[in-house]
Amino acid sequence: MIPRRPLEMCLWRTRPLTRRSLFALLPAAAATAVTAAPPAGQPQRTPPSAPAALPGASTMPNGDPTVNPALTRRLDDDEIPTSDAEWRKRLTPLQFEVTRKKGTERAFTGAYTDTETPGTYRCICCGEPLFKSGEKFHSGCGWPSFNAPIDGVKGKTIAEHEDRSLMRLPGFGIRTEVTCRRCDAHLGHVFNDGPPPTGLRYCINAASITFDPAPAGGTPAEIAPAGDKPAGEKPGR
Numbered sequence: 321m322i323p324r325r326p327l328e329m330c331l332w333r334t335r336p337l338t339r340r341s342l343f344a345l346l347p348a349a350a351a352t353a354v355t356a357a358p359p360a361g362q363p364q365r366t367p368p369s370a371p372a373a374l375p376g377a378s379t380m381p382n383g384d385p386t387v388n389p390a391l392t393r394r395l396d397d398d399e400i401p402t403s404d405a406e407w408r409k410r411l412t413p414l415q416f417e418v419t420r421k422k423g424t425e426r427a428f429t430g431a432y433t434d435t436e437t438p439g440t441y442r443c444i445c446c447g448e449p450l451f452k453s454g455e456k457f458h459s460g461c462g463w464p465s466f467n468a469p470i471d472g473v474k475g476k477t478i479a480e481h482e483d484r485s486l487m488r489l490p491g492f493g494i495r496t497e498v499t500c501r502r503c504d505a506h507l508g509h510v511f512n513d514g515p516p517p518t519g520l521r522y523c524i525n526a527a528s529i530t531f532d533p534a535p536a537g538g539t540p541a542e543i544a545p546a547g548d549k550p551a552g553e554k555p556g557r
């Protein structure tokens with residue numbers, strides 16, 4: 321079990337945060353780390369001066385399905401790249417930095433932060449279904465937030481890892497990184513300040529996921545997830 325801390329992920333960054341760029345961002349991170357998310361359930365607020373969009377953000381194409389087949393379907397195991405060179409060919413620069421280098425997109429720039437359309441969110445790298453719209457909520461933190469993965473908090477689609485990368489910054493500590501278990505794509509972090517029934521907030525980079533709207537009158541998930549456990553289970557880790 322990795323301990324979770326009620327920590328805010330909101331850093332107002334001018335570029336994806338990576339381990340390489342972390343040192344340069346320390347002052348800004350320290351100054352903004354105390355920014356608190358509003359209580360769960362409150363409407364999301366857009367800041368008065370929203371930062372400019374980055375490639376891969378809401379004003380840019382999500383990618384080319386002819387280049388990245390995961391945009392349209394779940395890949396077979398032998399179709400999943402194994403090298404950074406292969407990933408770079410398929411992903412946008414932001415998607416690569418976030419998913420393969422553990423970066424973080426700027427708050428309030430992601431394509432799905434405000435999305436309420438019924439449907440399924442899949443891994444941008446391998447196409448695995450990860451989250452459903454039913455577990456999505458407005459956290460106000462600037463990133464898409466979910467109450468549970470598609471197969472529940474004890475499911476198999478999401479892996480957790482101890483993240484000590486920001487633990488020395490004020491207001492931070494040991495965080496819990498979440499990744500796609502199938503392809504190891506970095507997705508974001510999970511915090512224990514979410515709403516019922518799980519009390520969890522999966523804070524996910526929009527650049528790490530792609531969205532399939534539910535067909536009219538149909539069910540949200542057309543592609544079966546790896547696990548079969550229902551969402552909303554009580555955390556037992």
Ligand SMILES: [Zn+2]
Pocket residue numbers: 443444445446447448500501502503504505
């Ligand atoms: Zn994946």
